[in-house]
Amino acid sequence: MRLYEYEGKKIFFKYGIPIPEGDVASTTEEVIEKSQRIGYPVVLKAQVLVGGRGKAGGIRLARNIDEARDYAEKIFREGVKGIAVKKILVEKAVNIVQEYYLSLTIDRSNRKYLYLASSEGGVDIEEIAARKPEAIKKVYVDPLTGLSDYHLRYLSDELELSGDHAKQLQNIARSLYSIMIDYDADLVEINPLALTDKGFVALDSKITIDDNALYRHKDLEESLSSDPREFTEEEVIAKKYGYSFVSLDGDIGIIGNGAGLTMASL
DSSP, rough: BBOOHHHHHHHHHHHTTTOEEEEEEHHHHHHHHHHHHSSSEEEEEOOOSSEEEEETTTTEOOOOOHHHHHHHHHHHOOBBTTBBOEEEEEOOOOEEEEOOOOEEEEETTEEEEEEESOOOOEEEHHHHHHHHHGGGEEEEEEETOOOOOOHHHHHHHHTTTOHHHHHHHHHHHHHHHHHHTTEEEEEEEEEEEEEEEEEEEEEEEEEEGGGGGGGOHHHHHHHHOOOOSSSHHHHHHHHHHTTOOOOOOOSSSOSSSSSHHHHOOO
């Protein structure tokens, strides 16, 4: 289950990761009201579960009420990449000194958690890997021994950070690990993690929860009834009753005793 940016940032805030001042709006009038309260300039961010929102017109910088109204109306009307936009995150614009990338994921082949970090954030990690692979720093964490301070020090050293900036990045990385464990996540990503004149700020969030662990997170599981996200209606109903359901093309139904074996047989 993928979380929207605003949902991920609520979790970031809960775990002490700095985020910009912001709020979610469901109408153009709410966008204007929240923009006025936060103070211009603001960034309007369409809440959709697709990449490349910025290039598709889903992220806009509004410097005044007229721009906020025009951009909000356009985002709600046109959507992003064919996906309807139901919510817009309104955030205070920040002065960016440098953009970093930081994520924690699972390396299943090595059976370890894997930190990925780069001083060249703001673009897809795949693009960084293809263009400049040496810019991506990796730190493995054995789940049996857990996260240690030396993992975090190595991470900040590899990014050539020192002093308060190094300490702040280490604290953010530690929070990512806590989120990963507490929420049964497959991925916790900040891109970009912006260095500002006031320190690091998470300008985006991407969190993916293991579907098999949703029963431990009832609030997230219940949210699927109103917003199924990437799940089909049939898959949402099946989850409600504790079944695994995979939507396929065609009109023949298969009842199997194991999803992996059944899919392999098909």
